[in-house]
Amino acid sequence: MRYTKTLIPTLKEDPTDAEVVSHKLMVRAGMIRQIARGIYDFLPLGWRVVRKVEQIVREEMDRAGAQEILMPAVCPAELWQESGRWEHYGRELLRIKDRHDREFCFGPTHEEVVTDLVRRDVRSYRDLPINLYQIQTKFRDEVRPRFGLMRGRELLMKDAYSFHVDADDCHREYQLMADTYRRIFRRCGLDTRQVESDTGAIGGRRAHEFQVLADSGEDAIVSCTQCEYAANVEKAEIGRADSDVLPAAPAATLKKIRTPGKRSVEDVAAFLSEPPERFVKTLLFTTSEGETMAALVRGDHELSDVKLRNALGVAWVQLAEASVVEASTGAEIGFAGPLQWKRPVRVLADHAVRGITGGVIGANETDHHFVGFDQQRDLGDLAFADLRLARAGDRCPRCENGAFDSHRGIEVGNIFYLGTKYSTAMKAMFLDADGREKPMEMGCYGIGVTRTAAAAVEQYNDANGILWPMPIAPAHVQIVPVKWADERMRTAAEDLYGKLQGAGIEAILDDRDERPGVKFKDADLLGVPLRVTVGGKGRGRGVYEREQRDQAEASDLPVGDAVDQLKKIVAAGLAH
RNA sequence: CGGGGUGUGGCGCAGUCUGGUAGCGCGCCUGCUUUGGGAGCAGGAUGCCGGAGGUUCAAAUCCUCUCACCCCGACCA
Numbered sequence: 001m002r003y004t005k006t007l008i009p010t011l012k013e014d015p016t017d018a019e020v021v022s023h024k025l026m027v028r029a030g031m032i033r034q035i036a037r038g039i040y041d042f043l044p045l046g047w048r049v050v051r052k053v054e055q056i057v058r059e060e061m062d063r064a065g066a067q068e069i070l071m072p073a074v075c076p077a078e079l080w081q082e083s084g085r086w087e088h089y090g091r092e093l094l095r096i097k098d099r100h101d102r103e104f105c106f107g108p109t110h111e112e113v114v115t116d117l118v119r120r121d122v123r124s125y126r127d128l129p130i131n132l133y134q135i136q137t138k139f140r141d142e143v144r145p146r147f148g149l150m151r152g153r154e155l156l157m158k159d160a161y162s163f164h165v166d167a168d169d170c171h172r173e174y175q176l177m178a179d180t181y182r183r184i185f186r187r188c189g190l191d192t193r194q195v196e197s198d199t200g201a202i203g204g205r206r207a208h209e210f211q212v213l214a215d216s217g218e219d220a221i222v223s224c225t226q227c228e229y230a231a232n233v234e235k236a237e238i239g240r241a242d243s244d245v246l247p248a249a250p251a252a253t254l255k256k257i258r259t260p261g262k263r264s265v266e267d268v269a270a271f272l273s274e275p276p277e278r279f280v281k282t283l284l285f286t287t288s289e290g291e292t293m294a295a296l297v298r299g300d301h302e303l304s305d306v307k308l309r310n311a312l313g314v315a316w317v318q319l320a321e322a323s324v325v326e327a328s329t330g331a332e333i334g335f336a337g338p339l340q341w342k343r344p345v346r347v348l349a350d351h352a353v354r355g356i357t358g359g360v361i362g363a364n365e366t367d368h369h370f371v372g373f374d375q376q377r378d379l380g381d382l383a384f385a386d387l388r389l390a391r392a393g394d395r396c397p398r399c400e401n402g403a404f405d406s407h408r409g410i411e412v413g414n415i416f417y418l419g420t421k422y423s424t425a426m427k428a429m430f431l432d433a434d435g436r437e438k439p440m441e442m443g444c445y446g447i448g449v450t451r452t453a454a455a456a457v458e459q460y461n462d463a464n465g466i467l468w469p470m471p472i473a474p475a476h477v478q479i480v481p482v483k484w485a486d487e488r489m490r491t492a493a494e495d496l497y498g499k500l501q502g503a504g505i506e507a508i509l510d511d512r513d514e515r516p517g518v519k520f521k522d523a524d525l526l527g528v529p530l531r532v533t534v535g536g537k538g539r540g541r542g543v544y545e546r547e548q549r550d551q552a553e554a555s556d557l558p559v560g561d562a563v564d565q566l567k568k569i570v571a572a573g574l575a576h
Numbered sequence: 577c578g579g580g581g582u583g584u585g586g587c588g589c590a591g592u593c594u595g596g597u598a599g600c601g602c603g604c605c606u607g608c609u610u611u612g613g614g615a616g617c618a619g620g621a622u623g624c625c626g627g628a629g630g631u632u633c634a635a636a637u638c639c640u641c642u643c644a645c646c647c648c649g650a651c652c653a
Contacts, residue, residue, distance in 0.1 A: 009586085009587095011586095011587060011588090011602095011603090012587080012588085012602065012603085012614065013587065013588050013602080014588090015587080015588090016582085016587095016588075016589095016646080017582095017645065017646055017647095018646095019646085019647075034645090036644085036645090037644085037645065037646090090651090090652090091651095092651090092652070092653095108653080109653060138653090140652080140653080142651085142652065143577085143650080143651045143652065144648095144649090144650090144651075144652085146646085146647085151652085157653085159653090197653095199653095207653090209653090218652095318650085318651090319650080411653080413653095414653060416653085444653090446653055448653085482611080482612055483611060483612090485611085486611095514611095514614095515610085515611055515612090515613090515614080515615065516611065516612045516613065517611090517612075517613040517614050517615080518613085518614050518615095519612095519613090519614095520612080520613045520614085521613065521614050522614085524613090533612080535612060536612080537612070545612095
């Protein structure tokens with residue numbers, strides 16, 4: 001690539017609408033431009049990165065025996081109605097109508113379409129297993145797109161779907177995909193963790209996420225310090241920790257006290273000079289079944305709505321509206337408690353609430369709380385479940401002495417065991433060896449290709465710009481002739497450029513007639529892993545200067561040996 | 577959807593309170609000088625001040641409506 005023939009509109013200043021580093025740097029490096037909220041143009045260098053990620057994904061999926069196909073982006077409503085998701089998927093589904101007023105959606109995921117494809121053309125156990133994947137533009141009408149490519153509405157995604165004769169074979173494939181994902185992200189140069197996760201809107205029974213560790217990540221994950229267990233905090237099981245059991249408080253009677261205007265645990269704790277862990281938070285939820293229920297968690301804990309939803313066995317829960325809270329408690333929001341309901345409400349408590357004494361709870365009366373709450377004495381028939389978010393320091397559920405560390409993560413991939421959810425709903429059946437008809441077992445596996453590119457920038461950047469890992473860099477080498485007007489430098493740079501191309505090394509030749517400082521700054525910003533400076537300094541000694549973007553020091557690169565040396569470094573970077 | 581904020585040359589911003597010739601820095605174009613970490617001088621181009629309506633002799637500025645984008649929350653493969 002010649003710099004002057006390539007659209008690389010770099011910016012000196014951070015764009016004002018960008019918050020996270022990947023967004024800022026990819027815009028500044030002239031790789032992406034926003035065109036609407038959550039929707040981006042990819043410019044030549046940005047697109048090269050995306051295509052490299054895509055190619056790594058493709059190679060590894062092919063190696064695992066999956067077959068690439070392409071399904072339509074625009075999908076008919078009928079298929080989604082058949083699975084029930086036309087109603088249930090919600091407003092993330094971009095719905096459109098054609099000129100005949102027929103309903104379609106822009107596909108956010110393709111379980112329905114692929115299941116339809118397979119049910120029509122796969123009939124026998126002899127045709128199974130099969131794993132079909134595509135790399136395609138998806139559209140998800142996110143409530144709040146943000147952080148550039150990290151949460152866009154239009155995104156490039158690899159989605160794979162596998163079909164099997166039984167659950168065992170599906171689990172084998174699930175494991176194969178997990179291994180494949182580890183290879184893919186390692187080849188991309190990314191440090192990822194595989195964590196247990198909830199199955200969410202996709203449905204199904206078992207799921208893992210692949211998270212790139214980064215402070216800017218939107219997901220919170222915990223991992224055991226002693227064993228392999230790691231999970232999203234909303235899902236992570238919590239070991240029966242002794243630390244959750246509070247020492248008994250001095251005996252006290254239940255007493256109603258005035259707490260005017262003190263609604264949050266923080267406020268009331270400060271007002272009463274009681275520690276938050278002596279509080280029991282009462283949160284009212286409306287479920288997908290239309291029930292109003294209350295969940296109790298300790299004041300210093302946070303509720304996981306995922307765990308609550310799973311404990312109740314419902315499709316979704318959401319915090320109850322103010323009017324519902326007031327109807328159930330007879331009080332304004334902020335004073336709900338598990339005693340003296342105005343209207344009976346089912347109550348489910350987190351394990352850490354068990355046996356609490358000397359507790360503080362809302363009184364179901366505006367501006368009042370109870371102190372001296374004793375769970376056994378005052379609310380003996382309580383039902384318990386694991387409802388809270390895991391956090392650092394919690395005991396590991398899988399090993400003796402482990403405890404959790406916490407991290408932030410960017411979810412770049414996920415794998416789901418679906419069971420027969422879609423095959424049953426959509427009648428994707430096959431005949432087994434005994435001639436019996438059975439629903440296929442399914443798994444699905446996604447990778448956010450554009451998000452992976454952004455996650456790489458989150459993981460590899462410094463004050464001057466991006467530091468691409470070699471395998472996904474927009475080019476391997478950037479050649480910077482210090483003075484383009486100088487014929488000897490120009491000739492030498494052109495010569496090296498030609499030889500690198502011949503050697504299969506991707507190079508950007510900065511053939512702009514710019515001052516050296518401009519070229520160096522732009523080179524740092526773009527983040528090409530290797531830079532060769534062709535200038536006056538080394539001319540007398542017959543050397544160029546070689547710099548690696550992730551190292552401070554430059555070193556000599558003998559002219560005659562340049563191509564071979566660069567080839568070796570590039571090869572090592574690609575093999576990493 | 578609730579709360580907060582911003583829309584002024586390609587980019588970053590001032591001007592709005594208190595109505596009166598639309599500005600600055602960077603970038604862009606021309607020329608000269610420069611040339612190893614975002615050069616200097618001189619000259620130049622680029623604005624329906626997000627849009628619509630209103631008030632006024634006069635609106636970037638005041639009023640009403642609207643659209644877009646950003647942040648926080650709810651939400652989310």
